[in-house]
Amino acid sequence: MAFWHIPNAIMQATQPTFFKQGPKPLTRVLIFSALSIALMVGDAYYQLLGRVREQVSVALYPLQWLATAPTNAVIEASNFLQRQTELIAENRALNDVRLIAQGQEMRLKALEAENAHLRALKVANENNPRESQLTQILYNGRDPFGAKLIVDRGQRSGVTEGQIVLDASGVVGQVVRTQPMTSEVRLISDREHMVPVVVARNQLRTVVYGTGRQSPLEVRNMAPNVDIQVGDTLLTSGIDGLYPAGLPVAKVVKVERAAGTAFARIQCQPLAAIDQHRFVLLLNAPPTLPPYPESTPAPKAKGH
Template identity: 70%
Template sequence: MQANQPAFFKQGPKPLTRVLIFSAFSVGLMVGDANYQLLNQVRDKLSLALYPLQWLATTPINALIEGNDYLQQQAQLVSENKSLNNEKLAAKGMAMRLNALEIENAHLRDLKIASENAPRQAQLTKILYNSRDPFAAKLVLDKGQQNEISAGQIVLDASGVVGQIVRVQPLTSEVRLLSDRNHMVPVIVERNQLRTVVYGSGRHVPLEVRNMAPNVDIKVGDRLLTSGIDSIYPAGLPVAKVTKVERTTGNAFARIYSEPLAQIDQHRYFLILNAPAAPPPYPAEASAPKAKKH
């Protein structure tokens, strides 16, 4: 039976024998490779042959790792960018506030110098808001009766006259600006001491010098100062600068326009001059001499 068995039924060495043979062969290869590098060329060729399989096996994992790192870096960059933008905006806001404070401090220094050179003592005041009347050129200030403010006091800044106090309340007061339609100031031309009056024509509208002959000696660039003849405005305060003179043939009067020297719309702080001393009374009219009796 055994001699006549087909070839594919024939059995090889026993499993134990195979284990011993392959173990001895493996030990021999390890010893030979360790001492004589017998398998270096084989290893190199096998690594070359297996590299595509290794690349295919590791590429998805590497792609996931790199994608995760990329997303983390993007999230970190977005967070850092947002933080830097916030810091930039905060720095810009601080720079603008510092710039505004520098301008305000410079204006306050100018007001201090102006108060020292003013003809009377002055109080520092701050604008609270514009008047509620849209047709009037008025401002509301933060000084009132409790600060001994009274109607008629003069308001000015470092450059010139702002206006006059017309209404006083316990904590606030209202100043009528030079440009108000109901405001006029007696002035003189600094260059030649010519006396005249400057009138307001409305907020953001040039001031006018009215009722002057066409040949009047007033030029563009002339400065107008308070004349002091009204016993309200002290003499010599800057009021306005002539910007335009129209001398039209056939008109009875020249049209003279000027701009206030005070920087009314640029600052928040002004000076209020203390009230002047009471002016001397008008002289009494002399009575007519009595007729002599004959």
């Protein structure tokens, strides 16, 4: 055993000074503890390390920023996506509210227009020469070349063929066919419809003819020098026994008196808003007119 300890002693004796150990660990702990306590006390009461901390914080700030940059980037991206999702949802909700409000506004305007039309019909009903009943337009007739309407009043409501249909502005047409629950109305613009009228300005009697749906009415077979002017109002004459006298029918919008023609070309615009409303008035059937006088045979000539 002694043989092995001899080289160790020789090696320790021959070690350079920079390989020698410093103070013992316990001594180091005591020294550094005392130094730490002194620095804490000095910093707490005398702010000895304030400038040092400032310089160290400035030097360490880039490292701190680099260390926290990925986490901050993830947080910012998450917050951005969350805000985008919230904004999209809020935008959709506001758009839905806007669409609902626009729909309600449109319905409100339609109801206001319909209410104004019904009030006008009420006034017209009070001024009509006959009693009438309110009816609603269901749909247009099936014939694409005709000008007809189907209304929701029929035989069960006392509607008969020949009844006149009006709105607040004038004559719409005439009932030409009845069913138990509905009736078919031929408009004054229909090609097969004609109305005896008088010019309100001079009481000139004539007849106005339909030329097709959404086409102007015509006054036919009138001489070029006839006293009809643009702007004249045509009223029902009442001589046909169907239309009461004095109902507005049309307004003259064009008069052409070409040289060398046998008749003037006169176009009129219906006063009734045929394609604009859902409700019209049905005038009750006219009273029975007295029969035509019977013709008596001519007396025979006596022979000579």
